[in-house]
Amino acid sequence: MIELVIAKYNYWIYIILMMIGFYAMIVKTNLVKKIIGMNIFQTAIILFYISTAYKMGGATLPIMTDAQAHGHEAVLVDGVINPLPHVLMLTAIVVMVATLGVALAIVIHIYRRYNTLNEDEILKVMK
Amino acid sequence: MMLEQFPFLVHSAPALIIVIPLMFALLTPVIGLIRREWTFPWMLLALLLTTLFSVTALQDVMRNGVIHYRMGNWEPPWGIEYVVDHLNGLMLVLVSATALLVSVYGKKSVEQELPGKEVYFRCIFLLQVTGFLGIVITGDAFNLYVFLEIASLAGYALIAIGEDGAPFASFRYIIMGTIGACFYLLAIGYLYIVTGSLNMADLARLLPPLYGSKVVLTAFAFFMVGIAIKMALFPLHVWLPDAYTKAPSAVSALVAPLMTKVSVYVMIRILFGVFAPSFSISFVPAMKILLVAGIVAIFTGAILALAQKDFKRMLCYIIVAEVGYMVGGVGLANTTALRGAVLHIANDVVMTAGLFAVAGIINYKMREHRLDDFKDMFKRMPFTMAAFATIALSIIGVPPTGGFFSKWYLLQGALQEGSWIFVAALLFSSLVNVVLFFRIFEIGYGFHSDHGHAAGDGGEAVAIREAPLSMLVPLMITAAAIVLLGFYNQALIGKIIQYAVPVL
Numbered sequence: 001m002i003e004l005v006i007a008k009y010n011y012w013i014y015i016i017l018m019m020i021g022f023y024a025m026i027v028k029t030n031l032v033k034k035i036i037g038m039n040i041f042q043t044a045i046i047l048f049y050i051s052t053a054y055k056m057g058g059a060t061l062p063i064m065t066d067a068q069a070h071g072h073e074a075v076l077v078d079g080v081i082n083p084l085p086h087v088l089m090l091t092a093i094v095v096m097v098a099t100l101g102v103a104l105a106i107v108i109h110i111y112r113r114y115n116t117l118n119e120d121e122i123l124k125v126m127k
Numbered sequence: 128m129m130l131e132q133f134p135f136l137v138h139s140a141p142a143l144i145i146v147i148p149l150m151f152a153l154l155t156p157v158i159g160l161i162r163r164e165w166t167f168p169w170m171l172l173a174l175l176l177t178t179l180f181s182v183t184a185l186q187d188v189m190r191n192g193v194i195h196y197r198m199g200n201w202e203p204p205w206g207i208e209y210v211v212d213h214l215n216g217l218m219l220v221l222v223s224a225t226a227l228l229v230s231v232y233g234k235k236s237v238e239q240e241l242p243g244k245e246v247y248f249r250c251i252f253l254l255q256v257t258g259f260l261g262i263v264i265t266g267d268a269f270n271l272y273v274f275l276e277i278a279s280l281a282g283y284a285l286i287a288i289g290e291d292g293a294p295f296a297s298f299r300y301i302i303m304g305t306i307g308a309c310f311y312l313l314a315i316g317y318l319y320i321v322t323g324s325l326n327m328a329d330l331a332r333l334l335p336p337l338y339g340s341k342v343v344l345t346a347f348a349f350f351m352v353g354i355a356i357k358m359a360l361f362p363l364h365v366w367l368p369d370a371y372t373k374a375p376s377a378v379s380a381l382v383a384p385l386m387t388k389v390s391v392y393v394m395i396r397i398l399f400g401v402f403a404p405s406f407s408i409s410f411v412p413a414m415k416i417l418l419v420a421g422i423v424a425i426f427t428g429a430i431l432a433l434a435q436k437d438f439k440r441m442l443c444y445i446i447v448a449e450v451g452y453m454v455g456g457v458g459l460a461n462t463t464a465l466r467g468a469v470l471h472i473a474n475d476v477v478m479t480a481g482l483f484a485v486a487g488i489i490n491y492k493m494r495e496h497r498l499d500d501f502k503d504m505f506k507r508m509p510f511t512m513a514a515f516a517t518i519a520l521s522i523i524g525v526p527p528t529g530g531f532f533s534k535w536y537l538l539q540g541a542l543q544e545g546s547w548i549f550v551a552a553l554l555f556s557s558l559v560n561v562v563l564f565f566r567i568f569e570i571g572y573g574f575h576s577d578h579g580h581a582a583g584d585g586g587e588a589v590a591i592r593e594a595p596l597s598m599l600v601p602l603m604i605t606a607a608a609i610v611l612l613g614f615y616n617q618a619l620i621g622k623i624i625q626y627a628v629p630v631l
Contacts, residue, residue, distance in 0.1 A: 025302055038305050045309055049316050085319070088269055092312065095276045102280055103301050106287050109294040126292055 010051035017044035029119040031110065035103050042096045046089045053085040130183045140184040141196035141209040144219060145261050147176050152253035159246030167234060170249045174230050174256065178223040181260075185216035189622060195266070203266070204326035210266035214469065214627035218263040218392050221476045222385055226256040229480065232601035233377025236487050240375045241288060248288070248377075255281035255381065259389050268315045268401065269325045271393065275311065275357070278389070279304045282382050286374040296369035303366040307356030310349045317346035318401075330401050338406050347411060350397050358390030358450055361424035368443040376487030379439060384479035387446055388472050391453045395469070398457065399629050407460075408631070414460040418549065421455025424448060425552040429559035438496045439486045441563060442479070445522065448556050449475050455549055456537045464540020465628040466620055471533035473619070474521065474612055478530060481518040481605035485511060488594040488602065498570060505571045508593050512571060514606035519564035521609045524557050529612030536620075 005012055017040060024037025055078065062080035107117065114122045130136050136143070151173035159166050188194055188211050196209040211219070230252065237248055258278025265271050283304070287297035319325060321342050322333040337343050352363075359367040371383045398407045407413045428448025435441040453475070456468030486496050488511050493500040505512045521528035534553060541549040593599060612619065 022306075025306070031298060034302060038302060042305070042309060045313055045316070048313070052316065052320050085316075088325075091269075091273055095273065095280075098280055099276070099301065099305055102283050102287075103298065106283070106294045106298050106301065109287065110298060113291075113294065122295055126295065 010054075011048070014044045014048035014051070017041075017047065031107050031117045031119060034119075035100065035107065038103070039096070039100060042092075042099070046092055046096070049085040049089050049092070053082040055081055130179070136180075137183055137187055139196075140180045140187065141194060141211055141264055142198065143180045144177055144184065144223070144264060145209075145257060147180070148173050148253045148257040148260065152250050152257060155250040155253060156246060159250075163246055166246050166249045170230055170253060171227075173253055174223065174227040177256070177260070178220070178227050181216075181219040181223040184211050185220050185623075187211075188213055188216045204324045204329035207270050208266040208326060208328075209264050210328070211264060212627070213623045214395070215263045215392070217469075217473065217623050217627060218389070219260060221473060222256070222259045222263060222389070225384060225476055225480050226252075226259075226381060228601040228604060229377060229381045229484075232380060232484055232487070232598050234597050235595050236376040236491050236598065239491060240290075240377075244288065248285070248375075251281050251284050252377075252381070255285060258282075259385050262389050263392060266327050267325055268318070268327055268330065272308065272312050272315060275393075276308055278386065279308060279357070282386060285378040285382065286370050289374040289378065291373075292369070293373035296366075296373045300366040300370045303356055303363070307353045307363075310353030310356070314346040314349035314353065317342050317349065327396070327401050331403065334401070335403060335406075338410055344411065347402065347406075347413070350401075351394070351413065351417075354390055354394045354397070355420070358387045358394065358454075359447060360420055360450055360454055361427055361447060364424075364428075364447045364450075367447065368440055371443045371446075371483075372437060372439045376483070376490050380480055380483040380487055383442070383446060383483050384476045387450050388453075388476050391450065391457075391468075391472060394454070395457060395628075404460075404629050404631055414458045416458070417454050418458030418460075418546065421451045421453075421458050422549055422552045424451030425455065425556045426451075429556040432563055433559060436498055438489065438498050438500070438567070439483070441498070442482050442486060445482075445560070445563070446479060449479070452534075452537060452553070452556075455552070456540065459537075459540045459544045459546060459549065460631055461540050461543050462628065462630050463536055463543060465631065466624050467533050467536025467538075467540055469624050469627055470529075470536060470616060470620060474529040474533045474609065477605050477609045477612060478518050478521050481514065481602060481609065482522070484598070484602045484605065485515045485518070488598050491594065491598065492592070498567060501567050501570045503571070503573050505568075506573075507591060509591065510599055511594050511602060514599075514602045516568065517606040518609055519560075519567070521613070523560045523564060527610060527613050529609045529616065532613055532616040 021037045021039070021041030021044060025034050025041065028034050028037060057078065059079055059081045062083045110122065111117055114125055116122060151169065155166050155169060158169050184194065194211040197203065198207040198209065201207070237245055241248055255278060258274050258281055261274030262271055262278060265274060283297050283301050286300060287294045315325065318330060321337050321340060322330055324330055324333055334343065356363045371379050374382065398404070398413070425448045428444050428451055432441050432444035432448065435444060453468045453471055456464045456471065488508070489500050489504070490496045517528065521530035524531045524534045534557070538550060538553055541553070
C-alpha cells in the first residue's frame, strides 16, 4: 500500500488538490472562495497532465538543436519528455483564465446588485 | 445545391463552417465601431454562409460518404481532424439553421431587452454558435473540449446579461459547467495516458485491447458524468432552470435547444465513436444506468414542470424530461430506439426553439413570462398562438407532427427491449404535457376568467396586436418545420439517420 502511494505520488497530489478545490466549490458560501476553489480544481488537472509527461531516467526538455540536419540520429525518444501534454495544457490554461475572467466579471455584477458576496444572503434577497 | 460549381468551396466546407462564424464574431466589434446597425446584417451574413456550408457538407456526406478534413494538412492522429458523417452533418444543419432563425427573431427582443449592448451581444452570439458547431464537427477529443468551453463561456456571458437574478444563475452554471468540462478533460487525460492518442477514430482503434484496464473504465465514468452535467441529465440539472429562465429571450431560444442537444450528441459520439458499442453495452452496464437515468429524468422533469407558474421555467423542466427521452432512448440500446433518439434530437431542437420563441414574444409584449400572461392571447396574437399550438401538439406527440414519430420509434424500441417502465414514462410524460399545454390554451382563450359576467365569455373586443413580423416569421418557420419533420420522418430516417447510428 505504502509503495503504491510513493510510486504514484503525483496522482495522489493531484487528487488531493482536486478534492480541496471541489470542497471549496461545494461548501464555501462566499462566491470568490468558490472561484478560488474552481481554480484549484482546474490547476490540479493541469498538474496531472504535466506530470504524465515525465519519463524516468533523466529525460529532458525536447529542444532540438540539430534535428533538422540529421534526421535519423537527431531524436532519442527516451531522452526527452513528452511535449504534447504541455502543449495541451497551454490551451487549457487559456480556457481556465477565460473562465476565471467571466466568473469574476459576473461576481462584480452580483456584488453591485446585492452588495454582498455571501450566497445565503443573496438567496434570501432573491426570495 | 448552389456550390457544386465551386469544388474548392465544397472541399473546404468543414473548415469554413468554423472559420466563418469565428472570424465574423471577432470583427463584429470593429463593425460596431463604424455603425451599430451594420452588425445585424453582418451577423446574418455569417450565419447564412454557415448554414449554406453546413447544408453543402451534409449533401456531400450523403453523396460521397464521410468527409475527413485535415487541419493544416497534418495527418491524423498527429493533426486535428474534422470529420463530418451523417450524424454530425445533421447536427450541423440543425445548429446553423436554428442559429440563423434565432438571430432574425432576436433582433427586436434584443433591442428591447438589451438596449445599447447589441454589438457585444451579436459578437458573443456568433462565438456561441462557433462553439456549438465546433463541438459537433471535430474528430479530435481535446479539440472538442476547447469548443465545449467556448460554447459554455459564451453561454455564461449571454445568460448573465438577462433579467434580475441572471448573474447569480449564471454563476451557479459556471461552477457546475466547469466541473463538467474538467471531468471531460480528465477523461481525455486518462485515455491519453493509456493510448497516446487524442483522435477519436484512432482512440476507437487503440482502445479495444485495453477495455479491462481500470484507467479506461475511470475515463469512461468521467466522460459520462461530465457530459451529463452539460446536458442537464436529471440529478445534475439544477443549473438549468434558473439559467434558462432568466436569460434574455433570444439567448434562451438559442442556448436552450442547442446546448443540451449538442451534449447528447457528444454522449452518443463517445459511447459509439470513441468506445465500441460492445464496450458500452456489454462490458460496462452503462446502457442500463443511462436507461434508468433517462426514466427518472422523464418522471421528475414532467412532475416538476406541473408545479411551475412561470412559462419559461415550465419549458426548462420540459427540457429536463426531453433529455430523459434521448438518454433513455440511447440506453435502450437497440437500433430502433437509437434512431428514435437521434430523430428526437432533431425534433426537440425545433420544438424547444419554437417554444422559447413564443416565450420571447410573450415577454416582448408583456415584459413577463408567467403562465397568466397568456390571458386572451389567442385573440390578441392569433398567428403566434397558432404556431404555439402546433409546436405544443408536437411536444405532446399528436400524429402529423414530428414529436409523434420520434416518440413512436422510442416506444417501439422500448417494446422490443421489453422495458415497460420506459413505455410508462413516455406515456406519463405525454399525458403531463397534455395537461401543461391545455392549461395554457385554457388561459389563452380566457375560459376560466370569472364566470357569470356576460363580458367574461369572450364578449369584449380585444384588439389584435400581433408580434412584429421579424419575430413571427421565424416562429412560423419552426412550426412549419416541425410538421414537415413529421411528414418526412421516413425520408429523414432512410437517407440520414439510418447511417448515423450503429446497427446494434
